[in-house]
Amino acid sequence: MSNWADLTNGKRIKYLRGSDLTQQGLAEAAGLSLALVQKAEQDRGELSIGSLLKLANALNTDVSVILGQQSPRSGMSRDTRAAVRRLSEAVHDSALGDWDGVDEPSTLAGLRAAHDRMCAVYWRGEYGELSELIAKVLLEGSARYGQATGYQREQLGSVLASTYQFASSAAILLGQRDLALSALTAARRLAEDSGDVMLSALLESTLSWIHLRSARVPRAVAVAERAALRIEPSFSRASRPQLLVYGRLMISAAVAASRQGDASAADDYLSQAHAAAARLSGDEALYGTHFGPTAANTEAVGIAVALGNHGKALKLAAHTELPRSMPKLARNRYKLDVALAQCEARLYDRAADTLIEVGLDAPEWVKHQALPGTIGKRLAKVSTARVRRISELIGVPLVA
Template sequence: MSDWADLTTGKRIKHLRGSDLTQQGLADASGLSLALVQKAEQDRGELSVGSLLKLAHALNTDVAVILGQQAPRRGMDSGTRAAVRRLSDAVHDSALGVWDGAEEPSGLRELSTMHDRVCASYWRGDYEEFSRLVAKVLPEGRVRYGQAAGYERERLGSVLASTYQFASSAAILLGRRDLALSALTSARHLAENSGDEVLSALLESTLSWIYLRSARLSRAVAVAEQAALRIEPSFSRASRPQLLAYGRLMISAAVAASRGGNAASADDYLSQAHAAAARLGGDEALFGTHFGPTAANTEAVGIAVALGNHGRALRLAAHTELPPSMPKLARNRYKLDVALAQCAAGLHDQAGDTLIEVGLDAPEWVRHQALPGVIGKRLAKVSTTRVRRISEVIGVPLLA
């Protein structure tokens, strides 16, 4: 473990706050009470995920940094830091029209094939490969886009917008909010020009997620709800792309509402998502975004966990089947929710086994997630030895 990981959570918060920001200032900036900030810095009691999100936003950092899974600024390994640099260069250089290619840029067919590989590497959690592919598609694609006309320009716009969306999603996972917003700004502009209302709607689900990760929960709900209203289908006449986008946006709204503790709104949004999934009748993907019965069922588990309904979460999980086609990251994010519910229900051995499954299946991705640290702290109340062993197996520091 690094020196940063050896500190307690309270000491990390105090270090990040520094001498320029008082405890009252941190309370005001985060929207938490002064008493809660004081307890957090004194390591008295356990912080909820919602409070961790608010503190991370106020301290201009990521939850993983507060929990000791990443050190400030240089917490990533060299490969991930290089991936972030490539992503940043690709997003900004392409927006400025910079490309150093020695020949004509690739055409629509080649760029579309490369986009499919971007999607696949993202859902595997392979950020190094992902960043290399994005660094090819965006600068080269923007040059080709500027030369194209008619159908080719329209389709290239969609390919580029979707690639920028994936770059945005990866950036927020890696704790780079400004880069995520820059990429999404380019994506929205291209989607508007392409005239694809479904793609534009799907981009708003990513914006909602950025607000969620920034602890701006009411804004996250509003963005998803407003986008859903613009595309809301008549279920008897809706196209499948409309149903997919609408369902995904309802999931985004439900997740954000649940993080704010609004059970009634979360249930209402979730019921709309289930209705869209039932109408689809199966799992589908569009522009690399997945939705269908599997997504509705697995997200329902996470929403129940966020609302503190751990028994309900486990009952739902017991009746949820994960198809082989489910993307690796989506599958493992769901398993972290299950592990959290298992902890709350006293099923500590099962929770530890689930955490190991996730760590071995998605080793790079799991290092950038907050929940392993939360789960580790709860398991440590039963057995610190067990948690240290899990930490060694998955390569993630779980104990201070």
């Protein structure tokens, strides 16, 4: 594709429409005539502001994108663009107190149930349904939160804060850093107001991840370490939520340290995570965040890969069992680490099979990951034809 700003409005509309939506389909979705859509794509005549707004809404984008002032996210499907927009509207409207249309919000019990469904959907990587559930909890929960008092207000605050955290995590996965930070800012305020110390600490693990994805690695380490120190448990007397949150933060610090090549620090943080996991003795979840022996073991593999210890990573992987209860996305993120280690060990057939497993198991999620491209480049040195076949099979472009 040429420089986005150099294209005409008509070419931008045609590109955004893509091959999965006909001109007739776009006309119906926008409430416009087919003739107007055809003229728009052929750059015949000027579009009114009203028509531009209707087209932008139907294409799940902004007018600024159609006009060339902003570029669309590369590789994002229409459904994913719709999910991103729904996320953005839910986060900003709820935080600004704009929940028009919410006549009778769900009860606290109903919002908790929707929150639990949201957590499950997030870990399956289904962004369309995820954005709908996040919007429901944030808009209805915010409307009820404004009228609540006492215990109910505290509980609603925790549910809302956790939902904003998931909105933040989804946004950073989809490449929307500013939206992720906006959601996390709202989450922090609510968690502090509700007095939920463990949730406040968990939010810092998400902030650490945002910094890591933004290549601000020292800050990612510092954020996780500071939060962990604030809740550092006495292992003989610690509550299970305290052990879970502390272990999760130590994992965040270890992962970030490994990304800057600090093996000593990564090992120290990882040993603390293993100690917390051993004390828990089983996998648990708090506000949809998972930690336990499985997380400690699988993250250790990824840390070894990041440090270039591929032989160690494969040895660890050989002794790591993945329980059926392990969330789909966590399992597949771990498998991508294994596939990269297999590539580095020249186990190309096994790496290709592992990559295919991931692509077929989490087709929408894998499109937003960087590792498949890295693995594809390694495999292409052996067989470009095979990588092209893998690309077609999993729907992810791995080679140019």
